Amino acid sequence: MSGKIKVNSENDYLTSSDNGRTWKLTGTGSFNSLFNINKRIIAGSKKNLGLSYSDDGGVSWTSSNITSGNWGNIVYSTDRVYAGSFDNNGIVYSMDNGETWTYCTEEGNYVSNAKAKAKSSDKEILYM
Numbered sequence: 001m002s003g004k005i006k007v008n009s010e011n012d013y014l015t016s017s018d019n020g021r022t023w024k025l026t027g028t029g030s031f032n033s034l035f036n037i038n039k040r041i042i043a044g045s046k047k048n049l050g051l052s053y054s055d056d057g058g059v060s061w062t063s064s065n066i067t068s069g070n071w072g073n074i075v076y077s078t079d080r081v082y083a084g085s086f087d088n089n090g091i092v093y094s095m096d097n098g099e100t101w102t103y104c105t106e107e108g109n110y111v112s113n114a115k116a117k118a119k120s121s122d123k124e125i126l127y128m
Contacts, residue, residue, distance in 0.1 A: 010031040015057065032072035032086065042098035044071030044083055051083055066092060066101045 016023050033044040041054045045063065050066040070086040081094045083101070090105035 017126065028080055032070060033074045033083070035074035035076065035081070037097055040097050042074055042075055042081060042083075042094075046070050046072075046086070046088075049122060051092070051098060055105050062099075064094070066100055
């Protein structure tokens with residue numbers, strides 16, 4: 001099995017293309033959560049910086065319209081990306097792979113150590 005592995009540490013974003021034998025620093029930042037979709041990385045900040053995205057493997061980051069708060073549990077459904085707040089900002093979703101976000105709920109803490117899952121069928125079901 002081969003492929004690129006992407007992880008974040010306390011302040012850095014690392015990638016490995018040899019299944020974890022060696023690592024390359026590809027960016028810096030402090031993230032609660034990283035999610036990769038369609039070659040875009042979406043990141044939830046843990047330093048009150050909101051939600052950001054990268055189209056170059058984490059070398060540079062662009063802020064979304066959510067520029068504050070601590071976010072995590074980023075999950076993808078059929079046509080939406082969801083993120084939950086650590087600090088009472090609720091749940092947001094994006095229909096453009098993380099560039100802009102809309103609030104589902106505007107308050108509440110929706111991040112835990114449990115895995116978040118989104119299921120799409122006739123009805124959206126979001127487990128956080």
